[in-house]
Amino acid sequence: MENFVQYAPTEIVFGKKTEEKAGEEVKKWGGTNVLVVFGSDRVKKNGLLGRVEQSLSDQGILFREFGGTLPNPRLAHAEEGVRKAVIYDVDFILAVGGGSVIDTAKAIAHGTANPETDLWDIWTGKAPLTQSLPVGCVLTFAAAGSEMSDSAVLTNEEVGLKKGINTPLNRPKFSILNPELAFTAPKYQIVCGVADIMMHTMERYFIPGITCQLTDEIAEGLLRTMVKNGAVVSETPDDFDAMAEVMWCSSISHNNLTECGRGKDFSVHKFGMPLSARFDSTHGATLTAVWGSWARFQMDGAVDRFARYARKVWGVTETDDNRAAEMGIDRTEEFFRSLGLPVTLPELLGRKLTEEEICEMADMITMGDTIRLSRIHPIGKKAAEKIYREANK
Template sequence: MENFEFYNPVRVVFGKGSHKEVGQKLAGHAKHVLLLNTGSSYLTTSGLLPDIKQSLTAQGIAFTELTGIVANPHFDKVEEGINLVKQNHIDFLLAVGGGSVIDTAKGIAGGANYTGDVWQDLYEGNVEITSALPLAVVLTIPASGSEVSNPSVITNTEIDHKRTFVSPLMYPQFSIIDPEIFYTLPKKQIAYGIADTTTHIFERYFTQTKHTELIDGLCESAMRTIMQIAPKVLADPTDYDAWSQIGLSATMAHNDVLGMGRQQNWDSHEIEHEVSGLYNIPHGAGMSVIMPAWMTYVYKANPDMFVQFAVNVMGVSLNARDENAVALEGITRLKKFYTNVLGIPTNLRGLGVPDQSQFEKMAKGAVRYQDGQDNTLGQFKPEHWQDVVNIYKLAF
C-alpha cells in the first residue's frame, strides 16, 4: 500500500424527499443562487424544480437560472454562467442535474473569480486557482460521481477539445441524493450511468500497487452489487431499494474511498474523452467500449490482477485454465454485461464512429502530444500515442 492523504469534504444528504430541504441547507449561506439545470420539461412536470424553487423562496433566497446544458457540456455555458454570476452578484451555485450540469457548475465556480484565460489556463493548462464560489448539488442521475468529486470535464466545441480542470476548492459543499428522483430516467440513461459507475471503480481497481486487499475487496463488492442490482432498476425504474444501491454505489465509486493507498490509472477516461468530445457520444456509452479494449491491451502487464477480477467479480472458475484464458474470459463476461444486460454496444462502430481516420488525432490528443513531445498516459501500463491508436483499433 502507498502513503496517502484522504480528503473529501462533501456532506451527502441521502433519502426520500431530501431535495425539499435544499433551501434550509442554504439558509444563512446564500443570498442569490445560480440555479443550473438542463431545462428539460420533466424537471418541471415531475415537480422537482418547482419543489426546489419553492424551498429557496421560502428561505428568502433569490435565484437566477442557467439552462440548456447538454451532455458533454460545452465551455460556452461555463462562460455564460460566469457572466451571470458577475452581472447578478451571485454568491452560490446550485446544480440540479447529473455530471454535465455539475461539471458546468464547477467550471463556473472555479472560473468566476479568475482574471486570466479560463479555458487556456485552467482546462488546457494547470494553473491553480486561489478561490472559488461555493456550490451544492441536487442529483438527478447517479453516474458520474461528480456530486462528491472536484473535477470539471468540459468540451470546447470550437476546437473539439474535451479537457479536465481540477481544484480542491471545487468540491460541492453538500449533495442531495433522493433515489425517487431517478424513477423517470430513460433506460438508455440508466444504462449509460451504470456503465460509467463501473469504470470509475475500474480506474482505481486495476493497479500495480501491492498489498491492497482491503480496498480490492471494497471495489469488488461494489462491482458485484452494481451487476446484481442493474437488472432490477432496468426492469422496474420505480424500485426505490434497488435505486438506493445504485445511487450509493455511484457515489462511493467516485468519492475516492476506493482509491486510497493505491496508484490510480485514469487513462481510459482520457482516451474516451477524445471520442465523446469529437463524436458527441454519451460518456458512459463510450466508456463501455474503451474500457474492455483497454483491458485487453494491458492485462499482461499484471495478469494476476485481471485473474482476480475475473474470479472475484465475474465468477470465472480457475479450474485448469491458464491465467491468460481466465483473464480474457473475465473481460468477455464484462462485455456481455454491457451488451446483454445494459444494452450498450461494445464497439465504436455501434456508437456511430464511421471509420478509423481520426484515431491518430484522438490518440495524440489523449496523451497531449505536441510538437514531437512523446508523452505517455496511464500508470498501469504507460501508453504512448501509438498504443492509444491500438486501443482504439481494438475498440473499433
C-alpha cells in the same frame, strides 16, 4: 500500500423528499443569492425545480435560474453562466441535475470567483485556481459521481477537446440524493450511468504490484453491487432500493475512496473523451466501446489483478490466472451488451473510424506522443492507435 490522503468533505443528504431541504442546506453553507443551474425543462415539468426553489424561498434566499446545460457540458455555456452569475452578484451555485449540470456548476463557480481570468485557461492549467464559490447539488441521475468528486469536465467545441480538472475546490459543500429523482431518466442514460460508475472504480482497480486489502474489498463490493442493481434499474428504474444502491455507488465510486493506497489510472477515460468531443457520444458508452480492447492490451501486465477481478466480481472459478483474466473481460463485455451498450466503436458510432481519425485521436490523448498513459503498460501514440484499431473491428 502507497501513501494517500483521503479527503471527501461533501455532506450527503440521502433519501425520499430530501430535495425539500435544499434551502436549509444552502443557508447552512452561507448562500444568500443563488444561481440555480439545470439542464432541460424536465426538471420544471416534473415539479422538481419548483420544489427546490420553494425551499430556497422558504429560507429567504434569492435565486436566479440558468438552464440549458447539455450532455458533455460545453465551455461556452459555462462562460455564459459566469457572465450571468457576475451580473447577479451570486454567492452560491446550486446544481439541479446530473453530472453535466454539476460540472457546469463547478465551472461557473470557478469562473465567477475569478472573473478576470479566462475559464479555459483555468481548465488547461495556464491560470492557477485558488478560489471558487461554494456549490451544492440536487442529484437527478446517477453516473458521473461529480456530486462528491474533486473532478469536473468541459468540452471546448472550438478546438474539439474535452478536458477534466481535479482540485479540492471542485468538492460540493453538500449533495442531495433522492433515488426517486432518477426514476424518469431515459433508459439509455441510466445504463450509460451504470457503466460510468463501474469504470470509476475499475480505473482504480487494475494497477498491479500494490497490496490494499481493504480498498480492494470496497471496490469489489461496489462492482458486485452495480452488476446486480444495474441490471435491475435498466429494466425497472422505479425500483427504489435498486436505484438507491446505484446512486450511492455513484458517489462512493468517484470520491477517491476506492483508490486509497492504490491510486488511479484513468486511461480508459482518456480514450473516451475524444469520442464525446468529436461525435457528441454519451460518455458512458464511449468507455464501454473501448474498454475491452484496452483491457486485452493491458492484461498481461496485470494478470493477477484481472484474474482477481474475474473471481471476486464475476464469480469465475477458473484456477489458471490467464484464462480467468480473459473470462473476466468477456463477462464484463457481455454485461455491457446485456444493458444495450456498445463494446466496439462501430457499435457506438454506427460506422468504423477512419485511419485518419484514429491517428488524430491517438495524437490528441498522448499530446503529440509527449506523454504516456496508464500505470500498467505505458501507452504512447502507437499503442493508443492499436487500442483504437482493436476497438474499431
